[in-house]
Amino acid sequence: MAVAWLHFGRQKHVLTWTASYAVAVFQWAANAGGFFLKSGLLYGIAGFGLVTSASLLAIGIRQRSGRPVPVRLFAIPAGAAAIATLVAISPIGMQSMQGMIIPAFVGVLVAISAVSLWPRDRAFTPPELAFFSVLVAFAIGQAALAGAALLITGPETGKELYRAILSLYTPTIYIGTGVAAILVVAGDLAQQLRRQIRHDPLTEVFNRRGLDEAGIKAIAQARRHNRSLALVVCDLDGFKALNDGHGHIAGDQALRGFAQLLTSAVRRGDIVGRMGGDEFGLLLLDSNAAAAAEVMERVRVEVGHLSLPRFPQAVLRASFGVAELMADDSQLEDLVARADAALYAAKKGGKDRITIWRDAA
Structure with missing residues (x-):
């Protein structure tokens, strides 16, 4: 012992x-x-x-x-x-x-x-x-x-x-x-x-490996039970400027706060992961793209009220790209590619917004 x-x-x-x-x-x-x-x-x-x-x-x-x-x-x-x-x-x-x-x-x-x-x-x-x-x-x-x-x-x-x-x-x-x-x-x-x-040690959500493994199971379950599945890819607008202007401590606080906000917004059983940098991925079970966008709209509003304890002057915003599982999707990367494209469209359209892939296509 x-x-x-x-x-x-x-x-x-x-x-x-x-x-x-x-x-x-x-x-x-x-x-x-x-x-x-x-x-x-x-x-x-x-x-x-x-x-x-x-x-x-x-x-x-x-x-x-x-x-x-x-x-x-x-x-x-x-x-x-x-x-x-x-x-x-x-x-x-x-x-x-x-x-x-x-x-x-x-x-x-x-x-x-x-x-x-x-x-x-x-x-x-x-x-x-x-x-x-x-x-x-x-x-x-x-x-x-x-x-x-x-x-x-x-x-x-x-x-x-x-x-x-x-x-x-x-x-x-x-x-x-x-x-x-x-x-x-x-x-x-x-x-x-x-x-x-x-798991990611900073935010305590899944890392990319954990998200990929969870995604394989989620897709298999959605196929088996003929249920919908939505993927959201999101990040903080101007995160690099936040790091450059206030330092990495502020950036870490923003990432932890954003991860907690995402985790609290989804249901038990939904999956939240950090894909790298300030980019996060969410798998929403039994949800189509429209339902996922509604959930993310609440998150988008709350991000604006998210304050950093040591940097109260910092203002946070976030953009979101949404895609749903399609019949010919064989792996998580297929959803990621479309959600990334929707996120890029949200950034190009002025940031601080949510874009569904069909709307962006």
Whole structure:
């Protein structure tokens, strides 16, 4: 886990998981010491380590999911479990109590971890599903351990099941959880790399490669379902003058603002990409050229109200060329060629306007 943190981007949740397993190393060592030395204190340290390790596991999962980590969600129950453990290992405590409190608490924490792992608006990735399954098995194992503790009635009476679960099932599930977590970290890294390959780092929309790949799928889907498809090619009027007059920082702000405006104007499922420089391409599904032009007219008006935080005196305008999928189009480049021609006509006609290819032809 530490190697994963060092070499896979040094993300906060991976560091938290590293700490979780580091604590677990000492927890298992204390547990072994408590068994061989018959030390209640070492058993208590092992119990506290288990609570801490499980808490860090749950915190790391919430960090990865972007969910808040309220301190009281973990601190108060962990403190209560620690106090209960101290009571359990004291002379007034019972062995069944010692073996039940911590596994029950950890089982609840791990169950919370599994719920926190559940994606909000998408399906599980294969590594996430493996991690989720192992966490569920972990929670079930802790519940079984707590239940087995209820069978302990004396110094050695009723401990067979408890020891079998603790010595056989628990180490296996610890290793399984660690391996599954590593797979999640590697899967996240692979997903980040795929995103970097297909997305523009400045505007966070598709780059030309991502737009081309999305275009192939969009055209195939439109053909399959006999639906319309429109392509819009647009750019900022006078972008070079903006860069020359105010610098590249102003140009970058304009590109980011324009990309955000385009993304917010289209529907979910429509595609926005940066084709290069200040030129953007939009694929509008189930839309003909006229409908796409209506959407872009709203964008054209809003571009005029787009302000750059550090350059309030800069005035932005944009031009748009629109083309729709035709029967003899075989690839995205066919639409791009016509939309580019319409954009050129819009520029030639005075800029700050929208031109449909049929009108420009």
